[in-house]
Structure formats: structure tokens, C-alpha cells
Amino acid sequence: MTTSNEGSIPRGNTECEVCGYILNQTELMLQRVNETPVCKAQECRVVLDQKTTMSSVVFQSHLNFQRKLILEKREKKRKRERYVEEIKASEEKENNDLLRSALTNPKVPIDRSTQVLAIPSGLVEISLLKSSRVKRYREHLRRVITEAVQLNNASEVVQDQYFNAYQKSLDVDKRLSANPKLRVLSDKLCTLCQGGCCSEGGDHAYIRTVTIRRYMDSNPELTTEEIFDGYVSKLSDKTVDSSCINQTDKGCALPRVLRSDVCNGFYCDSLKSYQKDYVTSDATPVLVIQRANTNWNRFDPDVENHIVNVEVIERG
Ligand code: SF4
Ligand code: SF4
Ligand SMILES: [Zn+2]
Structure with missing residues (x-):
């Protein structure tokens, strides 16, 4: 039985310090006590790794800037994925409509x-x-x-x-x-x-x-x-x-x-x-x-x- 706090779920801090993503159960389990919560995204981990190399003031400003970039990039990716899905769906519908119409044409x-x-x-x-x-x-x-x-x-x-x-x-x-x-x-x-x-x-x-x-x-x-x-x-x-x-x-x-x-x-x-x-x-x-x-x-x-x-x- 585990008696120390090591490996236990931190309370309160459930969001990635960098991107704000809410950590899931598995990520929380992997989080150590007193460790700054971070999600599994490499980009967030890279930013957090830089914490020890800067003063807290400089790091805070770096963090804010990187957070903005990461969130913008993710939003762009989401938009692109939505766009691709929309194109696929509309083409599929158009193709199926065309097939249905061709099926009713005895000449085809x-x-x-x-x-x-x-x-x-x-x-x-x-x-x-x-x-x-x-x-x-x-x-x-x-x-x-x-x-x-x-x-x-x-x-x-x-x-x-x-x-x-x-x-x-x-x-x-x-x-x-x-x-x-x-x-x-x-x-x-x-x-x-x-x-x-x-x-x-x-x-x-x-x-x-x-x-x-x-x-x-x-x-x-x-x-x-x-x-x-x-x-x-x-x-x-x-x-x-x-x-x-x-x-x-x-x-x-x-x-x-x-x-x-x-x-x-x-x-x-x-x-x-x-x-x-x-x-x-x-x-x-x-x-x-x-x-x-x-x-x-x-x-x-x-x-x-x-x-x-x-x-x-x-x-x-
Ligand atoms: S198949 Fe011929 S034309 Fe097409 S990419 Fe290859 S080399 Fe070029
Ligand atoms: S139909 Fe043939 S030539 Fe056209 S994209 Fe497909 S593989 Fe290439
Ligand atoms: Zn993150």
C-alpha cells in the first residue's frame, strides 16, 4: 500500500499550466506532488522545461506568449479538420445524390x-x-x-x-x-x-x-x-x-x-x-x-x- 504522496493525484491543480487543458485521470496519476501540472503535449512540456532557465518574471511573460501561440495553432488545426470533414461530407452527399439519380435513369x-x-x-x-x-x-x-x-x-x-x-x-x-x-x-x-x-x-x-x-x-x-x-x-x-x-x-x-x-x-x-x-x-x-x-x-x-x-x- 502506498503511504507517501508520491504518485497520488494532486488536488486543485488539474489544468495544464501551459495550455489550460484539463488533465484526464491517467495524466493526473502520472503527475507528482508539487510538480507543475502539464499535459502530455510535447509543446507544453518544452515550455515548462524552460521554467528553471529563467527568472519567474521572464518565464511568466514567456509562458503567456507561448500559451497564446499554442492555443492559436490548435484552433487553426481544429478549423482545418472541421473544414476537411465538411468537404468530405458534402462531396459524399453530392456523389450519393448523383448515384441515386443515375439509378432512376434507364439509359445509365x-x-x-x-x-x-x-x-x-x-x-x-x-x-x-x-x-x-x-x-x-x-x-x-x-x-x-x-x-x-x-x-x-x-x-x-x-x-x-x-x-x-x-x-x-x-x-x-x-x-x-x-x-x-x-x-x-x-x-x-x-x-x-x-x-x-x-x-x-x-x-x-x-x-x-x-x-x-x-x-x-x-x-x-x-x-x-x-x-x-x-x-x-x-x-x-x-x-x-x-x-x-x-x-x-x-x-x-x-x-x-x-x-x-x-x-x-x-x-x-x-x-x-x-x-x-x-x-x-x-x-x-x-x-x-x-x-x-x-x-x-x-x-x-x-x-x-x-x-x-x-x-x-x-x-x-
Ligand atoms: S508518373 Fe511520370 S508524370 Fe507522373 S510524377 Fe511520375 S514521372 Fe512524373
Ligand atoms: S486516378 Fe490515377 S492518375 Fe488520377 S490521381 Fe488516382 S492514381 Fe493518380
Ligand atoms: Zn498543455
Whole structure:
């Protein structure tokens, strides 16, 4: 039985000294007697840790300022979350209304088991490829090729946030190879979308050291110059504005074998969940609802997410 006060619940002080959050039972249990109450948020703990490094007057003014910042940041985050939920709910309602209305139209070849698949849109404005973009792309390629050539093989590349991309791309390929109809349908959807997920490819196209090193491992006869030229030669004279340098009006200019693992393994959430739940025996067409936003700016308040296209796509 505990006889000391250590570990017992402090009375009175139940709010975080920094943000004012009311501590829950678990947090109170972890609080020691005479310890200034603080919630589990790292930002609050960091502020409180500074108490011993300042005079009480200076700390009080620091605390007030940091409290204001923390509360403002949290409010902003809450607003953003509410906004995202509102967008999701209103789009879902609009999609369901559209499905219901399509079901009552005898000319639309769908039935009650038809699934709605919402996809974004790629950017479509085409213009002449700027020399400044080519310069940046060439520099990027030079850098990753130089890094790749210093390694013996792809397994030596330092792991980063895209480390799982290769395995993901293999898994995706395996799943699609086992379901050729699903591959055809996925390709149809991506063609319709025109690269809604490519808009962040910029002048790097997600080509990384590991992309190049893996390509070198599979093609040991190629020199670094040949690899560099192989990439640069695929650039089109005209590209999609503000999108990946390899995105053209006919899709990606890079053959799959030159693309990054990120590109080869990526499907947007909507397509990914459709692929995951795909049942081979089900032949019901899909009702595709395409919106104006790209895959990345759906929740950008400046972007209009209106419906730009509705199509019934046959499976396979
Ligand atoms: S994966 Fe999704 S966002 Fe990317 S091109 Fe295909 S449908 Fe569009
Ligand atoms: S390299 Fe191709 S697939 Fe990858 S982002 Fe660019 S256009 Fe899209
Ligand atoms: Zn707090």
C-alpha cells in the first residue's frame, strides 16, 4: 500500500499550466506532488522545461506568449479538420445524390450494386517546356546519378521516407498482374484523370538515388552518361504547366522502367481502396465521378472541387 504522496493525484491543480487543458485521470496519476501540472503535449512540456532557465518574471511573460501561440495553432488545426470533414461530407452527399439519380435513369447501365469511384483531375494546361525547368531536372539527375555511382548496389542507398515505395510498387504490380481486368480498369481511370497525382512531381519527378542505382543494377552495361541521356531524351517539348516535368498531354513521358518506385507504386486513395476491395467475379460497371481538384489540393480552400465529368466505366 502506498503511504507517501508520491504518485497520488494532486488536488486543485488539474489544468495544464501551459495550455489550460484539463488533465484526464491517467495524466493526473502520472503527475507528482508539487510538480507543475502539464499535459502530455510535447509543446507544453518544452515550455515548462524552460521554467528553471529563467527568472519567474521572464518565464511568466514567456509562458503567456507561448500559451497564446499554442492555443492559436490548435484552433487553426481544429478549423482545418472541421473544414476537411465538411468537404468530405458534402462531396459524399453530392456523389450519393448523383448515384441515386443515375439509378432512376434507364439509359445509365448501372444497378444497385454499382460503386462510386471519385477521382481527381490532372492539370491540363500545356506549354513549351522552359529551359529553366530542363536545367533544374538535369542538375537533379546529375546529382542522383553521381550519388548512385558511388554505391555498389541499391541495398546500400540510405533509407528515407520513401523506403517502402519499392516494396509497394512490387505489391501493386503483383496484384494487378494477377487481375488483368483490374489493371485495365486502373489504366482507364488514370487516363481519364490525366495524372491528378503527378502535379507535385516538379522538376525532380521523384527520381532518387535509389531509382538510378536500381536501374544501374539491372543494366550494368550502361554508362552514367547513357543513363543521364536516357532520362533527358524522354523529355517532351511540351509539358503540363505546374506539374511534373514528365507529364504531357499523352500521359507520363517516362517508360515505367525509368520511373521512380514512388510513381510505379502509387495509386490515389480512391483507386487504392477500389483495388483492395476488387472482387473478380463482380462485373458491375463503376460510376466514376471526377472532380476539378488534383490529388493534392482537394482541401485547399482556394480550389473548386466541382464535378467535371461523370462516366460509367465497364470493368475489364
Ligand atoms: S492514381 Fe488516382 S490521381 Fe493518380 S492518375 Fe490515377 S486516378 Fe488520377
Ligand atoms: S514521372 Fe511520370 S508518373 Fe511520375 S510524377 Fe512524373 S508524370 Fe507522373
Ligand atoms: Zn498543455
